[in-house]
Amino acid sequence: MIQIKKRKSQLTVYEKNQLLQYGFQEVDLINQGELPVEYLTGFVNFANLTLKIKPNVLIPRVETEELVSLIIDFASDNLKTIRYLEVGTGSGAISLAFFTYLLQHKKLSLKKFILTDISPTALTLAKENFSRLFKEEMSHKVKFLESNLLAKFSNKRKNQQQFNVIVANLPYIPSDQISALDCSVKNYEPCLALDGGSTGFELINQMLIQITAKNLLAKNGKIFLEVYPTHNLLFIQTYFPKIAQEFLIKEVQDQFAKQRFLILQRR
Numbered sequence: 001m002i003q004i005k006k007r008k009s010q011l012t013v014y015e016k017n018q019l020l021q022y023g024f025q026e027v028d029l030i031n032q033g034e035l036p037v038e039y040l041t042g043f044v045n046f047a048n049l050t051l052k053i054k055p056n057v058l059i060p061r062v063e064t065e066e067l068v069s070l071i072i073d074f075a076s077d078n079l080k081t082i083r084y085l086e087v088g089t090g091s092g093a094i095s096l097a098f099f100t101y102l103l104q105h106k107k108l109s110l111k112k113f114i115l116t117d118i119s120p121t122a123l124t125l126a127k128e129n130f131s132r133l134f135k136e137e138m139s140h141k142v143k144f145l146e147s148n149l150l151a152k153f154s155n156k157r158k159n160q161q162q163f164n165v166i167v168a169n170l171p172y173i174p175s176d177q178i179s180a181l182d183c184s185v186k187n188y189e190p191c192l193a194l195d196g197g198s199t200g201f202e203l204i205n206q207m208l209i210q211i212t213a214k215n216l217l218a219k220n221g222k223i224f225l226e227v228y229p230t231h232n233l234l235f236i237q238t239y240f241p242k243i244a245q246e247f248l249i250k251e252v253q254d255q256f257a258k259q260r261f262l263i264l265q266r267r
């Protein structure tokens, strides 16, 4: 049971602006304990988009916008057609930002665009965000699929079209680190979106095993992951050697020089 207290700290400029933008008063948040401002207003800004957000769905983070930039750079420099899959889409933030880019840059032809999540609440919100942002006639281009990782995907045979962009910002916090998270996160955001098992890499590992076993990644395709800062190449070679054997792995730091992303391709 969460104890609702007054906020310990003063509201930040960001929080004040968010409240102002959506017609709330400072006092509305002060009396809400450590509730993230986005859950109060019901909106979050991500990559120049305004998305709806609600409790039980992770609030997309500004750092994740960099993952979108990595995908855009890869797609625009290397691909002509896009066969895209996101695993664990949450509010849909990453995919909706990339979809926006695709609509604005028509030289990339869209063949497949699939968003999955295990949480029906998240998937419903992702669909709602899609409908709010894009015209009805776009809806046939995108598929929303409720699935535990890639359980609902069947094996791709030799000449079948595989995905050439796979993205996942799956839960990656090691279970024993959850209690150390900020109260505004651990008391309000869904554990299903945070807890990545004993090493934090457990779900990501399972997904990568499924991608290999089901032959889902095209030869020229890449997998883009957001990970915990300790999930670097050495960590994977040490604890998940099969993954290191299967994929070429590139570490990418975020704008604060923190190890945050991995880009994988088939060897």
Ligand SMILES: C[S@@+](CC[C@H](N)C(=O)[O-])C[C@H]1O[C@@H](n2cnc3c(N)ncnc32)[C@H](O)[C@@H]1O
Residues within 6 Å of the ligand: 058, 059, 060, 061, 064, 087, 088, 089, 090, 091, 092, 093, 094, 116, 117, 118, 119, 122, 147, 148, 149, 150, 169, 170, 171, 172, 192, 193, 194, 203
């Ligand atoms: C860290 S959140 C990221 C959400 C969104 N992609 C973003 O970047 O804001 C992780 C998401 O993975 C989903 N998830 C957790 N376990 C999953 C599983 N076994 N299969 C598919 N999705 C899962 C959660 O419901 C949550 O929406």
